[in-house]
Amino acid sequence: MKFDLMELALVIAVFFMVLAFGVIWIKALPFGYTESALLYLAAIVAASAFWVGRKH
Numbered sequence: 877m878k879f880d881l882m883e884l885a886l887v888i889a890v891f892f893m894v895l896a897f898g899v900i901w902i903k904a905l906p907f908g909y910t911e912s913a914l915l916y917l918a919a920i921v922a923a924s925a926f927w928v929g930r931k932h
Contacts, residue, residue: 883930891923 898915905911 883927886930887923887927890926891919894919894922 895915898919902911902915
């Protein structure tokens, strides 16, 4: 199995893009800490889905 640093960089980029979008979204909505926790969970799920779905 070949480990490609570019794929890892893309996964990290997806993770941070989801977090950045979520931070903007959470600040715009009147919600609290539960939604923030769900945001981090969504970022992890999005990065994981990208990692699993990458081309081999």
